[in-house]
Amino acid sequence: MKPQMLIRIALRSIRRTKMRSTLTALGIIIGVGAVIVMVAIGHGAKSRIEQSIKNLGTNMVVITPGAANTGNVSQGAGSFNRLKIEDAEKLKRESVLFADVSPVIMAFGRIRGGNGTNWRCPVYGVDPSYQNIRDWQVSQGQFFDSRDLRARRKVCVLGATVALQIFGDGEGAALGQDVILRDVPFTVIGVLAPKGQTASGTDQDDVIIAPYTTVQERLAGHQFIAQILGSAASPSDVVAAMTEAKAIMRESHKLGDWEESDFQVKNQADLANAATGATDVMTILLACIAGISLLVGGIGIMNIMLVSVTERTREIGIRMAIGARPADVLLQFLVEAIVLSLLGGLLGVALGYGGSWLVGRLTGWPTVIDGVTVSVALGFSAAVGVFFGFWPARKAAALNPIDALRYE
Amino acid sequence: MAADVIRIQGLTRTYVMGTNEVHALDGIDLTIKKGEMVAVMGASGSGKSTMMNMLGCLDKPTAGSYELDGERVEVMDRNQLADLRNRRIGFVFQGFNLLARTSALENVELPMMYERARKKDVRAAAVAALARVGLADRSSHLPNELSGGQQQRVAIARALVTEPALLLADEPTGNLDSRTSVEVLALFQELNDNGLTVVMVTHEDSIAHYAKRIVELRDGRIVRDEPVTPRGNAAADLAAIDARRKGNA
Numbered sequence A: 001m002k003p004q005m006l007i008r009i010a011l012r013s014i015r016r017t018k019m020r021s022t023l024t025a026l027g028i029i030i031g032v033g034a035v036i037v038m039v040a041i042g043h044g045a046k047s048r049i050e051q052s053i054k055n056l057g058t059n060m061v062v063i064t065p066g067a068a069n070t071g072n073v074s075q076g077a078g079s080f081n082r083l084k085i086e087d088a089e090k091l092k093r094e095s096v097l098f099a100d101v102s103p104v105i106m107a108f109g110r111i112r113g114g115n116g117t118n119w120r121c122p123v124y125g126v127d128p129s130y131q132n133i134r135d136w137q138v139s140q141g142q143f144f145d146s147r148d149l150r151a152r153r154k155v156c157v158l159g160a161t162v163a164l165q166i167f168g169d170g171e172g173a174a175l176g177q178d179v180i181l182r183d184v185p186f187t188v189i190g191v192l193a194p195k196g197q198t199a200s201g202t203d204q205d206d207v208i209i210a211p212y213t214t215v216q217e218r219l220a221g222h223q224f225i226a227q228i229l230g231s232a233a234s235p236s237d238v239v240a241a242m243t244e245a246k247a248i249m250r251e252s253h254k255l256g257d258w259e260e261s262d263f264q265v266k267n268q269a270d271l272a273n274a275a276t277g278a279t280d281v282m283t284i285l286l287a288c289i290a291g292i293s294l295l296v297g298g299i300g301i302m303n304i305m306l307v308s309v310t311e312r313t314r315e316i317g318i319r320m321a322i323g324a325r326p327a328d329v330l331l332q333f334l335v336e337a338i339v340l341s342l343l344g345g346l347l348g349v350a351l352g353y354g355g356s357w358l359v360g361r362l363t364g365w366p367t368v369i370d371g372v373t374v375s376v377a378l379g380f381s382a383a384v385g386v387f388f389g390f391w392p393a394r395k396a397a398a399l400n401p402i403d404a405l406r407y408e
Numbered sequence B: 001m002a003a004d005v006i007r008i009q010g011l012t013r014t015y016v017m018g019t020n021e022v023h024a025l026d027g028i029d030l031t032i033k034k035g036e037m038v039a040v041m042g043a044s045g046s047g048k049s050t051m052m053n054m055l056g057c058l059d060k061p062t063a064g065s066y067e068l069d070g071e072r073v074e075v076m077d078r079n080q081l082a083d084l085r086n087r088r089i090g091f092v093f094q095g096f097n098l099l100a101r102t103s104a105l106e107n108v109e110l111p112m113m114y115e116r117a118r119k120k121d122v123r124a125a126a127v128a129a130l131a132r133v134g135l136a137d138r139s140s141h142l143p144n145e146l147s148g149g150q151q152q153r154v155a156i157a158r159a160l161v162t163e164p165a166l167l168l169a170d171e172p173t174g175n176l177d178s179r180t181s182v183e184v185l186a187l188f189q190e191l192n193d194n195g196l197t198v199v200m201v202t203h204e205d206s207i208a209h210y211a212k213r214i215v216e217l218r219d220g221r222i223v224r225d226e227p228v229t230p231r232g233n234a235a236a237d238l239a240a241i242d243a244r245r246k247g248n249a
Helices: A005-016 A018-054 A085-094 A128-134 A147-148 A160-167 A214-219 A235-252 A270-309 A312-322 A326-363 A372-395 A401-406 B048-055 B077-087 B104-113 B122-132 B148-161 B179-194 B234-248
Strands: A059-064 A099-112 A118-126 A138-141 A155-158 A178-181 A184-192 A208-211 A227-232 A263-265 B003-017 B020-033 B036-042 B063-068 B088-090 B166-170 B197-201 B213-218 B223-229
Touching: A005 A018, A005 A326, A018 A270, A018 A326, A018 A372, A059 A235, A085 A099, A085 A227, A085 A235, A099 A128, A099 A160, A099 A214, A099 A235, A118 A160, A118 A214, A128 A227, A147 A214, A155 A160, A160 A184, A178 B234, A184 A208, A184 A214, A208 A214, A227 A235, A235 A263, A263 A270, A270 A312, A270 A326, A270 A372, A312 A326, A312 A401, A312 B077, A326 A372, A326 B077, B003 B048, B003 B197, B020 B048, B020 B197, B020 B223, B036 B048, B036 B179, B048 B166, B048 B197, B077 B088, B088 B148, B104 B122, B104 B148, B122 B148, B148 B166, B148 B179, B166 B179, B179 B197, B179 B234
Parallel strands: A118 A208, A155 A184, B036 B197, B036 B213, B088 B166, B166 B197
Antiparallel strands: A059 A227, A059 A263, A099 A118, A099 A178, A099 A227, A138 A184, A155 A208, A178 A184, B003 B020, B003 B063, B213 B223
């Protein structure tokens, strides 16, 4: 029997039991739809994370305090902070591949505006080149320069959120005003352009940035720093720059050849992988849940195909009497199961598109549907048809023509 | 001398019912030549249904041999039997056994869908077969839109469409009124006159006397095998019935 004939027979048989076929296919429809929506949400989250990591700055290399080794037992990343200002200064002096290097000192505390408003946010003490490394524009006023740094001037630049919270949204309202950090007044000389949220939802604009010399002297009080940011001269230099940074840092820390580094050097790709790894796991989990619903849908198809084989025993007998081989009967029911589940799959894809759009509209999450997901979902639904249709079809093909003909 | 369509020797079919062995057919010898029209008769339990299954290649004998149109049946596997039924046998059943919700034309096309080496025009052959049974104008009707007699004629068209060597009818008039029964038998006689070999299983003498030969079974053995004299003429009887009805009206 020709394939198009088999498909025609299958479609006719499905059409005859519209309600039942629809309900049967519903399992597949919901399963495929769920897979597509779930994966779309996962992909959307991933692409947003990747986007926000690109926003961190160009060619950026991050050096963070690394695992300390106490009696040969690693204490884990960041367990012992040995990054110092001197490391950053040495790196800046000796490196040939870095265009810019800046230490980042972090201080936390209550912030008072000159007008009496209170706020709480981190204060970063950085080098003026931090602006270049992060590729961060100033929307009002200006960034501090190396003279401010050397003179340890009490000046600062406000993130957009801080400026708004303390001084309101008036143009230039913050400039020239004082913010008081731990009883030390800093003069606001600039406001940064908004950068938005990080992948993990932290508001990057909720920050005050000041010269690291001033922050270390007035606020931090300790000699260790949170991280060193560097910017390679060009994207192709990033990997070489990382190697260079590592060598200079090891020298600076006077590490012997046998000692492990007590710091970590990462680039944006590393950061992106770490951040998207979590969403990959999430995507897989969501897809598993959706896959289970596909499985349940498949069992529904098997159930209804078994009923259908019993109901149509007589038809099977007639077909066999007039010359259908067992393989013809098997194919007929198998194709019917596949057509049913594929139709369900197609409707499920439509549902998936609609659902993703709706989720995007309602929650504001980005959703990304790619062709791979759609074709995998469709292929999987066809496979469900083959897998769960085979047993009923084989049962039909194994019928004895005499018994099938006499079946009432 | 016409060739043998059916040649059966020592055909035995034994069913095992628990510990008992039931000999549904017990060593049958039978030869049917091309162009014969045979009525197989017998009470229920005589083995005629088993005989029907054997002749129709729906079941395999326990012992003995069966040659249909020169091919040995008892050695064939399921696929070969299916192909044999498809090419050599046209079935007509008591309950018509048409596919529901499938038009008369598509029902007639069905056997050709299962033909391995199909070369002819399926649609044209089906239309011709329907025309041969006088239902050319009903080709798009569904079975439930046709009368019993018409349904049986569609079934006959389906049986004829593959040009089989043998038309095998199992109680073909069992579900029909007497006039329609005669009508169907008139069609059988006409087909037989054109050279088709017909074997029908029936328990009604009034139907059997339209055949050329009667074979009667009892307890799985042939107890009577004789030519029919005088043989009925179904076409003439049909005309008589219609004339009588007209007279009454």
